[in-house]
Every structure is written in C-alpha cells, then in structure tokens.
Amino acid sequence: MANIEQLYQENIERSVAELYNHMNKNLLGWLSDDGEYADTEDLTPEQIDSISAVQAIEEEWVLNAELREEASMLRFADDDDDDS
DSSP states (O other), X not given: OHHHHHHHHHHHXXXXXXXXXXXXXXXXXXXXXXXXXXXGGGOOHHHHHHHHHHHHHHHHHOOOHHHHHHHOSOOOHHHHHTTO
C-alpha cells in the first residue's frame, strides 16, 4: 500500500508544480518580476481573465479561504491597505 501512496504523492506534487508553472508563465507572464503591483485600473480584458483564471484554480486547489489568501500568487495593493 505504501507504494501506491508514494505514487499518488509524487503525481500530486508533479501536478501542482506543473499547474504553478502554467499560472506563472502563461496566465501571469505579463506581470513584472520587480514585485510591483499591477495598476488594476489599467488592466486589459485579457489580464482580467488571467487573474480570474488564477483565482479559480486557487479556489479549486486550496479550499480554506484563509490559507488560500496567504498562499495566493496574487497580491493587490488594496490587500496591503487592510493591514494598517
């Protein structure tokens, strides 16, 4: 039984890594690497669709909303304002 569990774990890890790479390179590739926030008022329809797709994938894979927010690939300037 341990061999099957190991196989499942390896497949899940591979799937998550592939999904992360897809989101990072394809869906969010338009974001700068300098840590700057995108101007949410100037997003194109395609960029809005990409953000929505990443949010949907994260909601599907991370069920706990607090953990999802903490681990999300997306950060919005408005989110930082809530901390002050």
